[in-house]
Each structure stands twice: as C-alpha cells, then as structure tokens.
Amino acid sequence: MDIFQSPLMSLPGITPEEFSYLQQATTGLTEQQLRNFLMIYGSRRKQPSEILLLSLIGFLGFAGIHRFVIGQIGMGILYFFTGGLCMIGTIVDIINHKSLTFEYNQKAVFESLQMVRMGGFQ
Template identity: 50%
Template sequence: MNPNFAIMMANLEPEEAIFIQSLIKDLDEPQQQQFLAMYQNKRRDTTLILITTIMGFFGFAGIQRFLTDRIGMGILYFFTGGLCLIGTIVDLVNYKSLTLEYNRQVAAEILTTLKLWSNR
C-alpha cells in the first residue's frame, strides 16, 4: 500500500482500517486513492456519534440514528425521548458498533459505485 494511503487511513479505528484494507486490496492505485477520498468524506467518526448520543440525555434524542441513516429509528427516538432514555443508554454503550456498521455500509456502497464506473 502506498505510504500516502497510510496517512489517509491514520484517523480510522483499527478494526475499520483492517476492513478497508481488505476491501481495496484488489483495486489499482488510482482506484484506491479515489475510494479513500470518497470514503473520508462519507464516513462517520466515533466521537461524533458519541457526542450526539450524549445529546440524547439533554432533549435531542435520536440524532445519532439520523447520522447513521436510520431515519425511522431517529424519528422514534426523537418522539419517545430516546425510548424513555433506555435506547439512548443502549446506544451510548454501543456507539462504536453503530459507527462501524454504518462505515462498513458506506464503504461497500462506494466500492460498488467504483466497480460500476470502471466497467463503463
């Protein structure tokens, strides 16, 4: 892997970085660079999800669900006060897995898009 890619991947969680490396290993260097640029723009940081989950305790429940493209759950959390704070507490414990799941989904979508572009 190109040293510049290592710099781009430095802010990823270790498990996330391993997943991304396994996804892009079969791509050529320009495709890898394009993938990483697109991924950096669309991924969510665990700190952002943690902060928005904590905001659920202060009346803004569900923001973390909106950020991870779970709109239905976000609306439900918003109108039920984070499912009476129980859902917010569960999300507070599981914020890293919420983020990782979202980021994996985004990576798969980007990879599919790149493969479609390369087949043209």
C-alpha cells in the same frame, strides 16, 4: 506494503478494526481506484466520537439525532418521539457508539466501492 505507508492510514482516527476491514475490501483496486475510493469514503465515514456526541445530545431533549446521521431514519423518529425510548435506548447507544459507527462505515465502504468499480467516479 508497510502498514504506515498505506494510503488507508490517511483517514483520520482510523481504528485497527476499520483498517483491517478496508484492507480486505480494497484488495484488487488499482492505485487510481484506491485514491477515488478514499476520496468518496473519506467524505462519507463517521467518527465514533461524533456519534457519541450526538448520542449525548439525546439527554438534552433531542434524542435520536445520531440515528438520523447514520441513516436509520425510522429509529431516529422513534427515539425522538419516545425520548430515546425513555432514555434507555440512548444509554445503550452511548455504550455501543463504536459498533454503531463501524456498521455505518461498513455500509459506506460498500457503497463507495460500488461507485468506484462501476466507474461512477472519475
């Protein structure tokens, strides 16, 4: 299948790294399962720009919001009460926002695949 005809390309802002990961993860799915997977995963995945924006909000006194959004509740609480670990953690997260997003999206892929393969989504 041509890369540009792949249903995975319908995801907005998909990176080559994410595309490659999704191609490997969805190998062996039927066409219906792939459509279901894309519907579930598309609603769960985060964009790096979204995480970057939420990280930048940390400089306005609301540090840690991005950690809550990516499911790291403990780190979000820690960042909130320590001012983003005295802004050092917030700066590091701004630099690493793409890897934070990719790690979150990998977990979302795994959870979405579990739902599709177990038939939890029809």
